[in-house]
Amino acid sequence: MWVTLAIVCVLVFLIWSLTGRRKGLPPGPTCYPIIGNVGLIKPSEAVKDHRRLRKIYGDFYSLMIFHRPVIFIHGLHNIRELLVKHGDVFSDRPKVFPSEVLAKRKGLAWSSGSLWKEQRTFALTTMRKFGFGRRCLQSQVMEEVDCLMEEFEKYEGQPFDIREQLKTSVSNVICSLLFGKRFDYEDAKFKRLLNLFNTLIAVLNFSSPAFIFPELASFKIFNFDKAAPIIKALNDFVAEKVEEHRKNFDENNINDYIDAYIAEQKRRTSEINTTFTDEQLAGSVRDFFTAGTETTSLTLRWALLYLIHYPEIQEQLKKDIDSVIGQGQPNMEHKEQLPRVEVFLLEVQRVANILPLNLPHTTSEDIWYKGYIFPKGAVMFFLIDSVLSDPEIFPEPAKFNPQRFLDENGKLSVEKKEKVTAFSTGRRMCLGEPLAKMELFLFLTRVLQRFDVKPENPDCLPSLKGTFGATNATKPFKLRLVKR
Numbered sequence: 157m158w159v160t161l162a163i164v165c166v167l168v169f170l171i172w173s174l175t176g177r178r179k180g181l182p183p184g185p186t187c188y189p190i191i192g193n194v195g196l197i198k199p200s201e202a203v204k205d206h207r208r209l210r211k212i213y214g215d216f217y218s219l220m221i222f223h224r225p226v227i228f229i230h231g232l233h234n235i236r237e238l239l240v241k242h243g244d245v246f247s248d249r250p251k252v253f254p255s256e257v258l259a260k261r262k263g264l265a266w267s268s269g270s271l272w273k274e275q276r277t278f279a280l281t282t283m284r285k286f287g288f289g290r291r292c293l294q295s296q297v298m299e300e301v302d303c304l305m306e307e308f309e310k311y312e313g314q315p316f317d318i319r320e321q322l323k324t325s326v327s328n329v330i331c332s333l334l335f336g337k338r339f340d341y342e343d344a345k346f347k348r349l350l351n352l353f354n355t356l357i358a359v360l361n362f363s364s365p366a367f368i369f370p371e372l373a374s375f376k377i378f379n380f381d382k383a384a385p386i387i388k389a390l391n392d393f394v395a396e397k398v399e400e401h402r403k404n405f406d407e408n409n410i411n412d413y414i415d416a417y418i419a420e421q422k423r424r425t426s427e428i429n430t431t432f433t434d435e436q437l438a439g440s441v442r443d444f445f446t447a448g449t450e451t452t453s454l455t456l457r458w459a460l461l462y463l464i465h466y467p468e469i470q471e472q473l474k475k476d477i478d479s480v481i482g483q484g485q486p487n488m489e490h491k492e493q494l495p496r497v498e499v500f501l502l503e504v505q506r507v508a509n510i511l512p513l514n515l516p517h518t519t520s521e522d523i524w525y526k527g528y529i530f531p532k533g534a535v536m537f538f539l540i541d542s543v544l545s546d547p548e549i550f551p552e553p554a555k556f557n558p559q560r561f562l563d564e565n566g567k568l569s570v571e572k573k574e575k576v577t578a579f580s581t582g583r584r585m586c587l588g589e590p591l592a593k594m595e596l597f598l599f600l601t602r603v604l605q606r607f608d609v610k611p612e613n614p615d616c617l618p619s620l621k622g623t624f625g626a627t628n629a630t631k632p633f634k635l636r637l638v639k640r
């Protein structure tokens with residue numbers, strides 16, 4: 157009996173030491189044998205849990221998900237140090253569900269190394285040619301905004317859930333750039349795809365063990381099994397568009413991103429080991445489509461929700477817009493003359509906190525920082541939430557206060573603005589930031605020019621508490637858009 161007990165003890169010790177926290181990793185809660193810290197973070201309460209863990213362990217801590225270390229990094233200074241100063245090593249993506257199962261390490265958002273660098277450079281240059289970050293894109297965005305206004309008018313001030321229309325509209329901007337085509341609001345196939353997409357975002361919770369361990373994805377308990385048919389539908393949709401473009405390709409008529417990519421492939425036919433493959437084209441298109449749709453439309457949903465909750469701010473913004481633009485067409489030149497609109501949007505992005513954990517990063521080699529090891533391949537989260545809710549940077553962070561971005565002369569404080577790191581920072585920083593900012597400004601000004609944004613029921617305002625999946629989303633709510 158003593159021998160059996162001794163064997164059991166040795167086995168438990170071995171399992172413990174093999175699955176425990178490796179020496180040198182940032183500290184963290186006690187690990188249990190085999191499972192480590194699985195179950196410690198409640199996926200739907202991840203933001204709250206990480207704020208609590210930061211109070212206990214400081215700006216760096218680690219959790220063990222089975223034998224895999226996951227490191228959490230808080231604070232603007234640390235995030236800038238690692239993602240900007242040491243950006244050469246901290247810019248890879250780890251092996252997690254989206255990189256392994258969704259993207260198979262191709263595309264823009266989930267690839268790494270030299271492939272990602274080359275593809276990101278091409279994507280940036282090509283999108284700039286199509287007007288990214290330049291004023292010429294705004295007429296395309298405004299066309300879409302005006303279609304959306306027509307949709308809104310159909311409700312004649314009656315309550316409705318704005319989610320589908322906003323999503324279709326924002327998605328159409330990126331579809332025009334990618335496919336040279338927009339979709340009708342009633343297009344059944346497109347509607348179905350956007351709906352499936354909602355499910356994918358709700359399912360892919362970054363704090364689920366199946367996110368860190370894609371091998372667990374087939375277990376129903378984690379819900380990730382729902383992702384497979386959606387990924388297939390998404391890939392089929394993109395493949396169909398690429399096929400159409402290949403059939404009709406005309407090198408003298410490069411109209412959109414897919415055309416530009418096919419032209420680049422043709423230019424590089426003699427290149428051995430080119431990264432410009434068909435798989436990579438499909439991956440890049442899929443990433444632009446997914447990243448460019450939910451993020452911006454979700455931010456706009458939050459903006460409308462805050463307009464409902466703060467009618468006095470809404471009135472101020474309308475007054476400013478009326479005096480600067482009147483009934484004319486909004487454009488990006490108006491932004492400087494409308495500092496209150498800009499600070500409203502900044503404050504919405506800060507409190508909405510739509511990607512509180514950021515996308516995960518990893519290092520391309522083992523690196524020591526502040527006495528801790530960051531092992532190659534470990535999952536690392538640079539928490540955007542830790543900046544956006546930092547009371548040292550934004551006093552009383554829970555309070556919605558756009559004024560915090562204005563200096564004593566009523567001018568926008570550039571220093572404060574730069575600390576709204578909703579798009580992350582460093583080499584992997586959001587590729588779509590210029591487009592997103594343009595969309596947010598043009599959509600918001602046009603809505604306020606045309607409508608009073610009112611709640612469905614003034615005695616019971618919709619909740620400002622979010623639901624956490626892949627993003628921090630608003631709960632479903634209805635509003636009324638009453639023509640001014």
Ligand code: HEM
Nearest residue numbers: 264265447448451452455515578579580584586587588592
């Ligand atoms: C309000 C809207 C948006 C927000 C808050 C946002 C935020 C982010 C964040 C936090 C990341 C991860 C950065 C990192 O890993 O450090 C990201 C990546 C990315 N975003 Fe956005 N995004 C928005 C809109 C867009 C739009 C409109 C597009 C496309 C047109 C886009 C395309 C991308 C792409 C392709 C990546 C991957 C970049 C890479 O891994 O190299 N995003 N975004």
